[in-house]
Amino acid sequence: xxxxxxxxxxxxxxxxxxxxxxxxxxxxxxxxxxxxxxxxxxxxxxxxxxxxxxxxxxxxxxxxxxxxxxxxxxxxxxxxxxxxxxxxxxxxxxxxxxxxxxxxxxxxxxxxxxxxxxxxxxxxxxxxxxxxxxxxxxxxxxxxxxxxxxxxxxxxxxxxxxxxxxxxxxxxxxxxxxxxxxxxxxxxxxxxxxxxxxxxxxxxxxxxxxxxxxxxxxxxxxxxxxxxxxxxxxxxxxxxxxxxxxxxxxxxxxxxxxxxxxxxxxxxxxxxxxxxxxxxxxxxxxxxxxxx
Amino acid sequence: xxxxxxxxxxxxxxxxxxxxxxxxxxxxxxxxxxxxxxxxxxxxxxxxxxxxxxxxxxxxxxxxxxxxxxxxxxxxxxxxxxxxxxxxxxxxxxxxxxxxxxxxxxxxxxxxxxxxxxxxxxxxxxxxxxxxxxxxxxxxxxxxxxxxxxxxxxxxxxxxxxxxxxxxxxxxxxxxxxxxxxxxxxxxxxxxxxxxxxxxxxxxxxxxxxxxxxxxxxxx
Amino acid sequence: xxxxxxxxxxxxxxxxxxxxxxxxxxxxxxxxxxxxxxxxxxxxxxxxxxxxxxxxxxxxxxxxxxxxxxxxxxxxxxxxxxxxxxxxxxxxxxxxxxxxxxxxxxxxxxxxxxxxxxxxxxxxxxxxxxxxxxxxxxxxxxxxxxxxxxxxxxxxxxxxxxxxxxxxxxxxxxxxxxxxxxxxxxxxxxxxxxxxxxxxxxxxxxxxxxxxxxxxxxxxxxxxxxxxxxxxxxx
Numbered sequence: 222x223x224x225x226x227x228x229x230x231x232x233x234x235x236x237x238x239x240x241x242x243x244x245x246x247x248x249x250x251x252x253x254x255x256x257x258x259x260x261x262x263x264x265x266x267x268x269x270x271x272x273x274x275x276x277x278x279x280x281x282x283x284x285x286x287x288x289x290x291x292x293x294x295x296x297x298x299x300x301x302x303x304x305x306x307x308x309x310x311x312x313x314x315x316x317x318x319x320x321x322x323x324x325x326x327x328x329x330x331x332x333x334x335x336x337x338x339x340x341x342x343x344x345x346x347x348x349x350x351x352x353x354x355x356x357x358x359x360x361x362x363x364x365x366x367x368x369x370x371x372x373x374x375x376x377x378x379x380x381x382x383x384x385x386x387x388x389x390x391x392x393x394x395x396x397x398x399x400x401x402x403x404x405x406x407x408x409x410x411x412x413x414x415x416x417x418x419x420x421x422x423x424x425x426x427x428x429x430x431x432x433x434x435x436x437x438x439x440x441x442x443x444x445x446x447x448x449x450x451x452x453x454x455x456x457x458x459x460x461x462x463x464x465x466x467x468x469x470x471x472x473x474x475x476x477x478x479x480x481x482x483x484x485x486x487x488x489x490x491x492x493x494x495x496x497x498x499x500x501x502x503x504x505x506x507x508x509x510x511x512x513x
Numbered sequence: 514x515x516x517x518x519x520x521x522x523x524x525x526x527x528x529x530x531x532x533x534x535x536x537x538x539x540x541x542x543x544x545x546x547x548x549x550x551x552x553x554x555x556x557x558x559x560x561x562x563x564x565x566x567x568x569x570x571x572x573x574x575x576x577x578x579x580x581x582x583x584x585x586x587x588x589x590x591x592x593x594x595x596x597x598x599x600x601x602x603x604x605x606x607x608x609x610x611x612x613x614x615x616x617x618x619x620x621x622x623x624x625x626x627x628x629x630x631x632x633x634x635x636x637x638x639x640x641x642x643x644x645x646x647x648x649x650x651x652x653x654x655x656x657x658x659x660x661x662x663x664x665x666x667x668x669x670x671x672x673x674x675x676x677x678x679x680x681x682x683x684x685x686x687x688x689x690x691x692x693x694x695x696x697x698x699x700x701x702x703x704x705x706x707x708x709x710x711x712x713x714x715x716x717x718x719x720x721x722x723x724x725x726x727x728x729x730x731x732x733x
Numbered sequence: 734x735x736x737x738x739x740x741x742x743x744x745x746x747x748x749x750x751x752x753x754x755x756x757x758x759x760x761x762x763x764x765x766x767x768x769x770x771x772x773x774x775x776x777x778x779x780x781x782x783x784x785x786x787x788x789x790x791x792x793x794x795x796x797x798x799x800x801x802x803x804x805x806x807x808x809x810x811x812x813x814x815x816x817x818x819x820x821x822x823x824x825x826x827x828x829x830x831x832x833x834x835x836x837x838x839x840x841x842x843x844x845x846x847x848x849x850x851x852x853x854x855x856x857x858x859x860x861x862x863x864x865x866x867x868x869x870x871x872x873x874x875x876x877x878x879x880x881x882x883x884x885x886x887x888x889x890x891x892x893x894x895x896x897x898x899x900x901x902x903x904x905x906x907x908x909x910x911x912x913x914x915x916x917x918x919x920x921x922x923x924x925x926x927x928x929x930x931x932x933x934x935x936x937x938x939x940x941x942x943x944x945x946x947x948x949x950x951x952x953x954x955x956x957x958x959x960x961x962x963x964x965x966x967x968x
Contacts, residue, residue, distance in 0.1 A: 289690060298691070299525035301532075335600070338680055340921045344594040347924075367924060401908075405921045428908035429918050431678055434693025435907075441696050442819045444826075462696055582895070582941035583934045584902035590917060591930045595737075671806035678906055685808055698820040705813045709805045716804035 270485025276318055276352055281333045284311040285351035288336035289433050291457035292510045293357055296336065303334045306510045307355040310374065310477070310497075314353070317493045338432050340405035343367070346480050353490065357451055359407050359473040369487035371494045373474030374503055375512070379408055380452035381466040382459060387446060392416070392468045396423040398446035401436040404429040408449050411471035433458065453512065517699050521707075526691045533687030534711060540601065540683060541670045544608040548669075549662070551609065552616025557646075559617065560624045573617070580614035586675045593679040604681045612669055619661045623654035656730075663723045667716045674712075684711065737927045747928040750919055758915035759936050765832035765911060766898045766940070772837030773897060777844025782874060784845065785852045795845065802842035807903050811835040815907045828909040832901055840897045847889045851882030884955050891948035895941050902937075912936055 269277065276282055286294035286307050294305045311334070315326040326332060335351050342354045346368055357377070360370045381400075383389045389398070392415075402408040409427045416423055428445060430436045437458045440448040448458065451473070455465055477494060479487045497503040507513075555573045562570035580588070585608075592607035593600065627650050635645040655662075674685040688708050695701050737743065784795035802810070814835060818826045855878050863873040905913035912933060920929025 289693065296690075298529040336680055336682070341593070341680055343924055344921075344926065348595065348597045350597070350600060404918060429914075430908055431906065432680070432689070432693075434689050437693045438689075438695075438701065438816050441701070442698075442816050443824075444815065444819060458693070460696060578942060578945055579934075579938065582899075582938045582945055584899045584913060584937055586902045586905060586913060587916075587930060587934055587937070590920075591926065594920075594926045667804065671804075671808075674806040674808035675903075675906075677808065685806070689812075692816075698817070702817050702820070705809070705817060709809055709813070712805045712809060713801065717800060720800070720804060 270488075272483040272486045273318060273489055276486070281331055282311070282315045282318060282353075283333050283335060283351045284314075285335050285337035285342055285345055285354040285356055286311065287338070287356045287454075289457075290357055290454045292512055293453055294355070295457075306375075306506050306512060307357070308334070309506050309509075310494075311353075311355055313497060314477070314490055314493050317489060338405070339403040340431055342478070343405065346478060349480075352479065352483075352486065354478045357454060357475055358478050359451075360476040361407060361473075364478075368478045368481055369483065370476035370478055371487070371491045372498075373476050374494050374498070375453075375475045375507065376472055377451045377453050377475065378469040378473065379411055379449060379471045380455045381468055382440065382448040382455045382463055383446065383466060384440065384443070385462055385464050389446065389466070391466060392470075393421050393423060395425045395447065397425070399426045399428055399444075400447040400449050401430055401439050401445040402427050402449055403433070403436065404431055406450065407471075407473070408451075411473070412449065415470040517697070517703055521691070521695065521700055521704050530684065530687050530691060533682055533684040536601075536682050536687075537670065537673045537684040538715075540605055540608065540673050540676070540681070541666070543605045544612055544669050544673075545666055547605070547609040548612035548616045548665075551613040553620050553651075555613060555617035556620035556624060559621055577614045577617050580611045581618070583611075585611050585672055586678055589675050589679055600679070600681060604676050604679065608669065608672065608676075612665070612672075615665060615668075616662070619658050619665065620654065622661070623658040624650070626657055627653055660723050660727050663719060663726070667719050670716055670719075671712065684708070737925070738931075740928075743923075743925045743928045746923060746925060747932065751932075754915040754919055755912065755932065755936065758910065758912035761829070761904075761910055762898075762901050762912040762937075763940070765829060765836070765901045765904065765909075768829075768833045769836035769840070769901065770894055770897055772833055773840040773844050773893070776838065776841030777848055778879075780841065780845035781848025781852065784849045795849075799842045799845055802839055803846075807835065807839045807900055808906065810839060811903050811907060828904060828907070831907065832904045832909055832911065835903065836897050836900050839900070840893050843893050843896075844890065847886050847893065848882070851886040852878055854885060855881050888948050888952040888955055891944055891951060895944040895948065898940050898944070899937065 286303060286305070288294060288296040288303070290305070292305055294303065294307045296302075297304055309323065311332050312323040312326045315331045316323040319326060319331050321329070321331075335345070337345055337351070337354060337356050339356075342356050342358060343364075345351050346354055358364075358370075359377075360373060364370065381389075381392065381395075389395065400409075400412070402412075409429075412425075425447070428439075430439065433450065433454060436445070436448050436450075439445045440463070448455070452465065452469060459465055477490050479490060494503070497506070555576060558569050559573040559577065560570075562568075562573070588610050589604065589607045592603050592610070596603055596606075631649055631653075632642075632645055635649050640649070673683050676683050677686040677689060680686060685708070688704065692701065692704055695704060780795045780798050783791040784799070786792060811831065814826070814831050818831075852874075859877060859881075860873055863877050868876070901911060902913035903909075904911045905917055908914060916929045916933035920926045923929075
């Protein structure tokens, strides 16, 4: 009798261990809530809102950027550092939050970059892995229902990259062709809209991929006929064997996305973007990276 | 050929891929350690919970079956997108979820092979249930399942390549980024050969260990 | 996560795409799994037999096949076929074919090992006895050796079939139009991850769970020692 009850308690303990481990695995949400509550008092003595104060307390701004878009967000494989205009923009915002200049923010490593793809950027804002996403993120009415977007800092259009020897000269040649698009991007939707609007008689097939390198590889191996994303991204994958078709459609604006609840942070970000635009610094930054 | 190798295997590219390989090994090692612990716990619950506690055994059984019967990549995606926390930690958590189920099955198989009489024998010598487990049953169990566990280690190392789908900076993902810079078939085929070779060297040396162990225990 | 789970609007959205995305994806997964299993069985039997012959070069070839495909990830293999086969055959390879050769060759290596162990477990004398009766090698294998190994190799074979079904999901990474691809694509499009992944998990479970039960049943049956039938009328 005694033996069996001891056995039972031992097994209960094992079970409890499993459950507690499963709970801590989900991690973070509980502790995040308590810090947020404590911050409301800290925010009372200044104009800093609770969501911004939380970042100040953390001592680091977590920003999601692309790691594979040259000139916008690119990880330098030699140094491991992030480079690009969106990276610079992240430092400007960090400077505003932590009350220093962008250069100081960079020197003090106040920004922690997290690589995102078209697919992961949305969910990663929601699950708190990043505070904001600056990753060639197009502002759309549907997305605005889910996240806060700043005013646009750059306007781009969708483009089409093909192999030179494919014989494809314009969007009208795309009937029955396979187009590689990015998961979680607007490309497929806007292209179908553009085709319908212009009344072209073409029905392409779409295949979704999880990252640009996979799409570039699929194009080189001729697994797809067209690689279609925003022109800014395409430029980084254009070389001797490929060409970007003259078609450009669906002008779209890039904005900085933040979590819908974090209104204070969204206002601050929007302020930084608008200051940079009105002072002409945003144009300088874009020019500095050779972006038209 | 030298030109092909030169474009792919620059110092930066090799460093970048090796960082990925290190990440692969770290994730695999953490997953193995955690799965071994939780897998043993789940297997014990499944095996020993009888009578009033039988529902716990059913719960463990349901866990094992559910994770064994759903694709690994599904859990990797699910955990990454719907839970909070550090991406690497979540990757390890997702891998642990499905590996635990497999390890539990392996350990349960080992426990099944231990004759019931051992408990009675141990009890007659004044051993408690816990002591019997610690000193008699578990050592024998683990000894008998070492080959199966080592094979599972190989499987985990291979399974980490699924993490490319959620952009964890492991070997396959970093190599794919390098792959994105390549255009000619010769370059692409060479790089795939290199990736396969790296995995092969690690996994094959482990499987040789498995075979050596099996041979040694057979002789002994 | 619980709040998302109970969101009626999201489930309505899911039931709208169930017939257009999930069902076709499920069919693709089933087809790839079935054809892949046939290929894996064929390769498994061929290489399993090769690895038990007396001819050294055959054993070596079988060894290389098994070691190479067991010790590299399926993801790498499938990406390799996807990126490199077009150069070799000079044209696009359908995703269905990529999936079938991907899981077929990978699991063929595992099945070959299962069959090798099975054959090795049959006493050598059986071969000699069969040869003395005028059976050739293939006949001996087909009529005498393989049937005897069945009982022993069926449980691990069923487990391989289960893993094969799960592994067809690797196709999602190369836009393979299978169940996992559609679930993931729809999920990330709308951000409704729970509604996307939970039904997907259940659909895979629907195929794999019967296989898991079958494997368990066969395992227990194989362990049972055969009992001689009692002659009728004897108490």
